[in-house]
Amino acid sequence: xxxxxxxxxxxxxxxxxxxxxxxxxxxxxxxxxxxxxxxxxxxxxxxxxxxxxxxxxxxxxxxxxxxxxxxxxxxxxxxxxxxxxxxxxxxxxxxxxxxxxxxxxxxxxxxxxxxxxxxxxxxxxxxxxxxxxxxx
Amino acid sequence: xxxxxxxxxxxxxxxxxxxxxxxxxxxxxxxxxxxxxxxxxxxxxxxxxxxxxxxxxxxxxxxxxxxxxxxxxxxxxxxxxxxxxxxxxxxxxxxxxxxxxxxxxxxxxxxxxxxxxxxxxxxxxxxxxxxxxxxxxxxxxxxxxxxxxxxxxxxxxxxxxxxxxxxxxxxxxxxxxxxxxxxxxxxxxxxxxxxxxxxxxxxxxxxxxxxxxxxxxxxxxxxxxxxxxxxxxxxxxxxxxxxxxxxxxxxxxxxxxxxxxxxxxxxxxxxxxxxxxxxxxxxxxxxxxxxxx
Numbered sequence: 001x002x003x004x005x006x007x008x009x010x011x012x013x014x015x016x017x018x019x020x021x022x023x024x025x026x027x028x029x030x031x032x033x034x035x036x037x038x039x040x041x042x043x044x045x046x047x048x049x050x051x052x053x054x055x056x057x058x059x060x061x062x063x064x065x066x067x068x069x070x071x072x073x074x075x076x077x078x079x080x081x082x083x084x085x086x087x088x089x090x091x092x093x094x095x096x097x098x099x100x101x102x103x104x105x106x107x108x109x110x111x112x113x114x115x116x117x118x119x120x121x122x123x124x125x126x127x128x129x130x131x132x133x134x135x136x
Numbered sequence: 137x138x139x140x141x142x143x144x145x146x147x148x149x150x151x152x153x154x155x156x157x158x159x160x161x162x163x164x165x166x167x168x169x170x171x172x173x174x175x176x177x178x179x180x181x182x183x184x185x186x187x188x189x190x191x192x193x194x195x196x197x198x199x200x201x202x203x204x205x206x207x208x209x210x211x212x213x214x215x216x217x218x219x220x221x222x223x224x225x226x227x228x229x230x231x232x233x234x235x236x237x238x239x240x241x242x243x244x245x246x247x248x249x250x251x252x253x254x255x256x257x258x259x260x261x262x263x264x265x266x267x268x269x270x271x272x273x274x275x276x277x278x279x280x281x282x283x284x285x286x287x288x289x290x291x292x293x294x295x296x297x298x299x300x301x302x303x304x305x306x307x308x309x310x311x312x313x314x315x316x317x318x319x320x321x322x323x324x325x326x327x328x329x330x331x332x333x334x335x336x337x338x339x340x341x342x343x344x345x346x347x348x349x350x351x352x353x354x355x356x357x358x359x360x361x362x363x364x365x366x367x368x369x370x371x372x373x374x375x376x377x378x379x380x381x382x383x384x385x386x387x388x389x390x391x392x393x394x395x396x397x398x399x400x401x402x403x404x405x406x407x408x409x410x411x412x413x414x415x416x417x418x419x420x421x422x423x424x425x426x427x428x429x
Contacts, residue, residue, distance in 0.1 A: 008184065012275065012366070015180045030350055043192050044349040045358060068359055070188040079185055116276060 005037050007053055009062065009078045016083040017053070017062065024076055025052040026069060035076055042071040046080065048122045050130045061086035063130040065123055082123050086134040089127045097124040140412065143405040147398055154394035160223070161387035167271060168307070168380035174272065175304065175373040182370055189363050192346060192356060193320075202290055203360050204320045209295035210242045213264065213288055215281060215317065215368070217301035217375040218252035220268065224379055225386035227310060228255075231302055234312045244294065248281055248372065264288065269372050278369035285368075286361060289318045301371045302378035308385060310378035315371075317364060 007024050009017040025034045027049025046067050053060040067080025101121035109117065193204075216235055218228050228251045235245075235255070244264040247253040253266040265284055269277045285297045297318040302310045348355050 010181045010184050012178050012181045012369070014177050028349065040347055041345065042347045042349060043188070043352075043355055045355055068185075068188060068355070068362075070191060077184055077188060079181060079188060112276070112280075 021053040021055045023054040094127040157390040164384035171377040207295040213294040215299045216252040218249035219379045224383040227382040231312045273372035282365040282368040304377040307381045
């Protein structure tokens with residue numbers, strides 16, 4: 001019986017996280033969900049938000065973008081376009097990125113560009129949120 | 137018989153050429169490293185996505201998606217991924233020779249890269265669209281190409297979509313390869329193979345029943361297009377890695393050739409120079425002997 005979950009978080013750029021955890025909380029599209037070992041197989045989508053991985057009583061926080069999640073009894077595989085550990089988030093950089101994105105949104109853009117900029121804005125906002133929460 | 141000055145001039149010009157090709161080789165090898173790394177980094181994502189999708193389609197039961205619909209029609213589209221620039225050896229030639237095998241009358245071409253578009257224009261093929269992509273392929277570029285192909289398919293203008301690109305095997309070998317993109321049949325592991333191992337991973341335990349949240353249609357409806365976009369993205373990266381390595385090798389050969397020519401010319405130059413000196417000495421001695429007597 002699996003007492004731990006193998007949490008894998010992968011982005012197109014790299015494999016961000018791959019560890020055995022006790023529990024994980026995901027920002028599902030329809031609200032947060034907590035996954036424990038022996039969960040029934042589930043396929044779902046996640047939205048921008050934070051992933052909390054509980055490991056040996058310690059919480060690890062990660063900021064994440066939109067993506068897909070495959071859950072089996074002993075594994076949680078997350079495919080997302082962005083994932084960054086709370087400790088690695090550079091607040092100043094994220095803030096700057098947010099300002100830049102907001103400034104860009106004020107300009108006249110095509111639909112495609114707007115979508116890209118909005119995604120970038122959401123990325124930086126999520127990073128900032130996660131960073132600020134973990135500091136408290 | 138060329139004079140020493142002619143030879144000197146030729147050596148100089150060959151040296152210049154060698155310098156240029158050497159510089160291009162350096163640039164290509166730097167870019168090649170980056171392109172290879174990018175392709176390598178994208179691999180875990182591609183494999184995982186494959187596993188997820190294989191599991192999802194197998195576990196979704198009766199579910200079908202318009203992108204999976206098999207039709208009997210003959211019309212096809214070919215996404216042709218070539219380079220923008222030349223000077224990369226036989227890469228494009230090989231690729232376009234493959235492309236010529238697609239039936240002229242039933243195929244529309246979607247070109248990524250200028251060389252493919254030029255080829256399609258020259259041979260009067262049906263060119264549906266031309267896309268460009270940067271040295272480091274952007275996901276947005278891949279999305280544009282993939283979206284266009286999906287639209288063609290969904291509108292029923294074509295019944296299948298293939299991709300023809302150069303698969304990166306290693307620095308010395310690149311192979312033109314074609315893949316079927318649409319309709320999505322059974323999903324096989326993507327041969328992201330930087331090493332070109334071509335390992336189609338067995339997706340054994342994919343028969344599990346999955347729960348979907350919110351519902352299968354929504355999740356798969358989002359996942360399938362994303363999967364296609366990502367695949368095209370991976371193809372672009374492969375093609376880029378191939379292009380840069382082919383260019384590096386071509387330029388290395390050019391530099392080596394130039395060096396060889398310089399060596400030969402220098403030898404010839406020295407021979408000629410010595411012959412001249414000997415001739416002059418002979419003249420001097422002869423003159424002296426004539427005077428002395």
